Amino acid sequence: GNLLLDVRGLKKYFPIQKGLLRRVVGYVKAVDDVTFFVREGETLGLVGESGCGKTTAGRTIIRLYEPTGGEVYFKSRVLSPSGEPQWVNMAALDRAQMKLVRQEIAMIFQDPINSLNPRMSVGDIVAEPMVIHGKYGPDSEQVIISLLERVGLRADHLRRYPHEFSGGQRQRIGIARALSMNPRLVICDEPVSALDVSIQAQTLNLLQDLQKDFNLSYIFVAHDLSVVQHISDRVAVMYVGKMVEMADAEELYNAPLHPYTEALMSAVPKPDPLYKSERIIMQGDVADPSNPPSGCYFHPRCRYAVDICKTKTPEFRELKPDHFVACHRAEELKLRGV
Numbered sequence: 393g394n395l396l397l398d399v400r401g402l403k404k405y406f407p408i409q410k411g412l413l414r415r416v417v418g419y420v421k422a423v424d425d426v427t428f429f430v431r432e433g434e435t436l437g438l439v440g441e442s443g444c445g446k447t448t449a450g451r452t453i454i455r456l457y458e459p460t461g462g463e464v465y466f467k468s469r470v471l472s473p474s475g476e477p478q479w480v481n482m483a484a485l486d487r488a489q490m491k492l493v494r495q496e497i498a499m500i501f502q503d504p505i506n507s508l509n510p511r512m513s514v515g516d517i518v519a520e521p522m523v524i525h526g527k528y529g530p531d532s533e534q535v536i537i538s539l540l541e542r543v544g545l546r547a548d549h550l551r552r553y554p555h556e557f558s559g560g561q562r563q564r565i566g567i568a569r570a571l572s573m574n575p576r577l578v579i580c581d582e583p584v585s586a587l588d589v590s591i592q593a594q595t596l597n598l599l600q601d602l603q604k605d606f607n608l609s610y611i612f613v614a615h616d617l618s619v620v621q622h623i624s625d626r627v628a629v630m631y632v633g634k635m636v637e638m639a640d641a642e643e644l645y646n647a648p649l650h651p652y653t654e655a656l657m658s659a660v661p662k663p664d665p666l667y668k669s670e671r672i673i674m675q676g677d678v679a680d681p682s683n684p685p686s687g688c689y690f691h692p693r694c695r696y697a698v699d700i701c702k703t704k705t706p707e708f709r710e711l712k713p714d715h716f717v718a719c720h721r722a723e724e725l726k727l728r729g730v
């Protein structure tokens with residue numbers, strides 16, 4: 393498929409400030425030189441432990457956080473005079489241009505309780521993006537009703553309020569809102585982690601159906617590999633603000649190239665109880681992004697680490713077609729999949 397989003401060397405550093413004068417004493421490198429892409433109509437799973445920068449990366453792409461560096465190319469329709477999709481670097485757009493491009497990129501948040509304004513009716517919540525972008529018109533209520541029905545809610549829910557709904561229904565309201573501007577890319581930030589397990593599968597199925605109907609591309613941010621496994625075409629793995637591996641989902645699960653991916657996957661529960669695989673216990677804690685280790689950030693926890701890993705940062709490179717990895721030893725290690 394064609395590329396829709398091409399993120400190159402994205403950085404987001406948060407200053408650490410101390411004392412009365414709020415002097416900057418250091419930086420948390422939440423996203424540090426991260427490169428990945430999303431193709432039209434696909435789902436890219438973006439995974440890693442909490443604090444690895446995956447959520448920050450998702451938010452920095454659409455400038456909810458201002459990027460510290462890097463480029464975020466997006467094939468935009470709204471900024472193109474001819475209406476033909478055209479590459480724009482979102483990291484360099486001014487506010488007015490960015491507001492226009494935001495029509496094409498929606499976000500679904502983890503916590504449907506906190507992300508929906510409790511004082512707004514369901515109809516207003518779904519309508520709000522249309523109002524913000526000056527697109528609310530006489531036909532809009534009908535559009536909103538069809539959206540509500542499409543996500544499994546009803547027309548008479550329009551005048552109700554978020555507290556009258558269950559967690560799963562509230563997430564459906566959030567999804568309807570996200571689709572109201574007819575986006576092309578949707579950043580789903582842990583959209584099912586706050587939901588009951590019984591509701592998770594339904595919500596994932598709904599997201600997949602909507603993807604087909606509306607030809608959406610998804611970035612699916614999650615800490616849980618087993619959730620991402622079933623819905624992603626490709627998966628990107630982050631560790632302490634860095635991208636460590638990105639590949640076709642099948643390939644990543646069957647033949648990972650990075651020791652961190654291997655360890656993460658060994659922790660995924662296996663459906664077949666007879667299939668025994670060793671769970672790899674990672675030594676030590678996740679590195680501190682304000683004071684990361686030298687060389688490969690994973691080296692203190694990596695069971696394959698050698699001398700060079702302590703001094704040299706591994707480059708994120710395409711080792712096999714469409715399979716990217718940042719590990720000095722990726723060629724020689726023969727890692728096991730799930």
Ligand code: SF4
Pocket residue numbers: 650651652688689690691692694695696697698701706718719720721722
């Ligand atoms: Fe492990 Fe070295 Fe590869 Fe880092 S570069 S993942 S420490 S083998």
